[in-house]
Amino acid sequence: MEWDRRTFLKTLLTWGISQAGLEWFSRQPKIKRYYQTLATPTPRKLALLVGIDDYGSHYKLKGCVTDVERQRELLIYRFGFAPKDILTLTEQQGTRERIERAFTEHLIQQAKAGDVVLFHFSGYGNYVKENIHDVFPLSSSTRKRGLVPKDGILLTKDTPTTNDFLEETLLLLGQSLATDKLTMVLDTSHQYLGRELEGNLQGRSFPYEAQQPSPEEMTFQTQLKETLKAKNVQAKPSQIVGTLLRAAQHQQVATEIMGNGFSTGLFTYLLTQYLWQATPTSKTIVLLENSSEHMFSIRGQQQQPQLQANQKQPLFTYYLLPVTPQGAEGVIIQVEEKTTATIKLTGLPLSAMQHYELNSCFKVVGSQSLHPIIVQLYFRDGLTGKVRLLEIPQDQTDISPLQKGQLLQETLRVIPKTLGLTVALDKNLERIERVDATSAFASMKIVSSVITAGESGADCVLGRQQKTLILDERDSSKLETEGGYGLFLQGGIPVPNTFGQSGEAIKSAVERLQPALKKLLAIKWWRLTINEGSSGLGLGVTLKNLDQDPSLMLRRQTLRKLSSLKTSLPLTQADFLPSTSFSPNSLQLQYLPQLPQGSRFQCQLENRGDCHIYYLILGVDASGQTTAYLPPQQKNQTQQTAHLSPGESRLVPFSSRGLDWTLASSQGWGQMMIVGSKFPFIKTLETLAEFPGFKLDQGQIFTLEEPLKITQSLLGDLNTSRAFSTELAATLTDSYALDSSTWSTLSIVYQVI
Template sequence: MMKRRTFFQKSGIVLAALGLSQAGLSLFSDRYSQALAQSSPRKLALLVGVNQYLFGTPLTGCVTDVELQRELLIHRFGFHPSDILTITDQQATRENIETAFLEHLTKQAKSGDVVVFHFSGYGSRFQKAVVQESESLEKQKQSSSVTNLLLPVDGIIQIKNQPVANALMEDTLWLLLRSLPTKLVTSVLDTSYTDGGIILQGNLRVRSRPSILTGEITTEELALQDQLKQNSEIISPDPGLVLIAAKPKQVATEGQLDGFSSGFFTYALTQHLWQATPATTVQVSLNRVAGTVAQLVGNKQQPEICAASNPQQSLLTYHVLSPEVLGADGVVIAVEEYGKTAQLWLAGLPAKVLQYSINSLFTTVKTPNLPNQVTPPLQLAIRSHEGLKAKARVNSSTVNETSKLQVGELVQEVVRVLPHNVNLTVALDSCLARIERVDATSAFSGVPHVTSIVAGEQSADCLFGRVSTTESVLARAESESVVGISLPLPKSSYGLFSPGLSPIPNTSGEAGEAVKTAVNRLVPKLQTLLAAKLLRLTANEGSSRLGVQAVLETIEPTQEVLMQRSTVRAPWPTPKVSLSSTAPKEGIAQLPISSSIQYKIHNYGDAPIYFILLGIDANGSPIALLPARSTNNLNEEGSKSFATEVIIPGETTIIPANNSPFKWVVQGPRGVVEIQLIFSRAPFSQTLATLEDAKISAFGRLTTLPNSLDVARSILEDLHQASGKMAEAIAAAPDTWVLDVNNWATLSFIYQVV
């Protein structure tokens, strides 16, 4: 049996052979080392990502996941670059991963140190070989147990012409984590084990290998397990905090966002942690991350906490984030043209917003451990972007100032510029026959502000596919690929799905309808989805400077705080809110049908704020809670009109109001609800006029909006008008909306009706 000391000696040899010695761990320049001085306790990370497997279909977003985590740990959590070891693609063999874990983490970590382990790649399950018939039934039962696997690049090898699982077993990972001499351990596993039987789920790629492994596990893997178990004196019952991308019967997914591919869980997690504050707990963080994943994917993937010693402990405490550090939207990663331009890494922005960032403004902020930083802050105007990176021009008239811009400076959003011509992108399901895709492409080309693409190639907002009960669309697609001809189409209807293939309610038609008929039928729903996309582009809880907080609570059957959202960058102390003990420990919040709810909105700023509530209900319909008409607000004809709600500084407003005859009772069907509370320093004049034109009568209660797209555009116009001076200052193009973070806030509430 190999001894531990021998293993470490071997580890050093392997690392040296890979070029991964301590002297060569960092992929960053030496100036990072000076800017980010080592602090105590020490922070160590091992980040693994595999795209190019030696078997099966390659993945596309795992290496990006590693880059997302690395930039986050360095610039947000103060990890020294030389303490982060990354292993990707051909280097990510089972032996190298396990050796690196022992050498880089186990050998170096001490009590009180911080350790992060990340894995992005395929997961699978291993079925033990069937025993001989002569063995007992009990032994056969034991031998049929299934083990979860993390697949390295060489996860399947051939020994004597038989496939052997050469993978990192989940049991081995648990032993490795429990062997660490510190409790401050966080593991992020952006993978899944469930065999979904498919590689492409809707517009997304699945990170579960689509077949279970059988046969044997390599003797080296089993030997490592035995070696770890022999060191029982260092084995702890606590593996630390383990976060995984999907629940046991779900699949983790990756896909195109905007010029880059990433795991949706990793992106949502890192984007949240760029903007989060030290008070954020694991429970709250996973709730936020799950909401973002639901927006990007649908409800078929919900992240979970696999293990946690205390879910109420701050997630950021695990990373030892200084309380003085404010959230950021990105960081300067290069300075060019003698300080006149900079390259920014903008992983703190919501994925969809990043796509429309041209001409937006950012400002540098005080960055810890960065000497000689310019004061006052410098403004940076985005000129171009490619994926997560953007080119920015320094808005400064003096060369002396701009020359002081430094790599490593954190940046925050100041002005968001959005184009008027935002389109809805519809992916055409790969299970559609060729003639169906041709007809759908032609039909969608005639729908204003809608673009169709082939599934799996680009980022999409929804998916158009067949709703069939007569056959498996997957089996049909496989049959066509084998025989090379188009089979007769089944009598089925068409509908819309989330990018992750969750059906969008009330979009399926009658069996046998033509593709063009289906597309024409779906135009109102497409407009609703575009309206939702526009409103999501205003989400800025992390960057808004308005002082506003909103709390969602149930009032029946019991009164409990379920969710809270606050603007964390306002220049006033954020009020403290404690969630109920019944709030979900992970995933998105759940509300039972027939429960009564209300929102409490508190203005903790120094000026009156106006607000409006809009959303998409579980039926997929656009809804709004409009204020009641009042005789105090008369239009030119003298009839009753209405105004947006206003909250004065220090005041709390409850909606629906306690004295309102309307009570907000959660209605079916079961599904995901998304509510946007939008705030502005100026009244929503254009929005009110649009609502009046629709001749809506159900004021003072929830109502379905017949003109949701017009309302969404009106809201953006109102927010643009509220930022009028800023729009003039940056000389914005006339076909854009300019939104100033000092004048608006959008808080999102996503929950599931059960």
């Protein structure tokens, strides 16, 4: 279904917006301008996508071509780009000259006023020195941002140098377009911090700066400026036309992450995944807010996306609405037979995608059948899978019910019961240290494999903490020393309270770290259940700070159920605005809420669906402690009774009962996961009842010293394989099967300052 102004307004009504809400919409200048322009279809959508993994020698990345593939699939199947209007340059094609020529011929020469244009680059970036001493004798050299093309690395006698495609050139090319609806996505970085890996993630900053721009590049810039001057346009090398999205901020490193059979840019994956699922809207600020939250639990403050835009900042990402209002977790890219097809898994959360199991099921969107068409995953290679029909609907026996381009929505998520941790060993450890650590981990059932950092995906990294000693404050001399052994998250963030004393034997350290590893495994299980985009429950949550202004701080809600509800709680402005304030031209946007140490907070839960929702809250705080909140139950009941009725809104925990949820006293980040289900958490309640001091009729916040016990009970409660046919259930004996229509897990990440 193509969006037009009538469809836009009609869809707002189906989301539950009242007439008063529409009046509020109509008074917002940006929104009013946007849906007025929807009456005139966009003449054309053009894209140039560049991804380079193999730079020759030993300079190689792994996820850049995957980034290009994800963007291309998103543009075609979600935003309606014609395949012929998307030009991709990968590997050998991504030379500096070809990138600049492609931008000129494919974008500048074709785009007209009002057209939508996207440029994406994934690859190495670095800085390029510019010596301006000859022009300004008292000045020193400056540094420009460079994008390293395929032919950009020049092997000299001493150290490599680069022949860069300058970011200044890219901005001048943007100014040469006839349209200002331009989005540039740069999944690269320029600041090299002296190491190839950030934890277990590959960095995209090239380790060497270029000593000067290439003469050919400067000649091309001069030509662009002269062309702009002939059009009476003043060339401004620093001016941004449209919107520029960066994977990392200044002096930060963009990274790529390895999953189960695939590698991808961390930012590109989060960006495209959210745009596949995003309904009702895909506003740029909300997109970055969502991406930042998921990135923060992997990289902390070491990688934060950046937005730069001119005054005409778009209401929606890419200046577009999706061609269909439904979100999706996959798309059919090829039909082999009447009952089998090849799919791309596109909209699943990164945490789930890394351990997505066979036998998971999807519903075909947009089918003409009167009955739901369900396909089951029977083969998977990275992000590509093969599915087969579980049953051919009676009204589809004479035609193929599967078609290329059909979207797929998750209905059943299958997770292995035997899942363990993958621990990466820091490359800086000595060989004997790695041997001893591997031997010590071999006796741990919760550790499934031990690898060397950078080989494949990992959940955490065992390494030494680096300490900096100030030798002399007068000359700022420092000495880097190695501390004790401890754990880092996969993105290089230290796990709180895991580092021992210097001199500790590594086998002793591994033994000491067992409780922390058990917590990490429990948290890994929790995150595997996150399904904000695919859940069929109408659950919403708002995080509020009781010690400051208790207004909206951060909001999360299930996206799919919200978009399909026709009777629900009335939507408010908060449903369509970012949950944190920002300045459109800010280079340091703060997307996550910041809470002072020791703050008290509450969650407001809302049931926007048509069935009871049972709930509990799990959390990990800035000190690494895991907690759980269970609402009060009725006395003398053997199963959970506390629930949200349809249309009900409730604050938890209840402050009037004297129960407060207080933040840790240490700085860092925390995460809360709000789990909802159509069915009571019977096994979870029984496990919690074993804890000392458990009281059934009181809401309680538990410190989970052994969170794995609660986790296994929780997954047992969410497991719905018993509800399926005997044949299907037989294939799920070693797995948990979670039905998207019966459960939801919403995640909220926050900073403690």
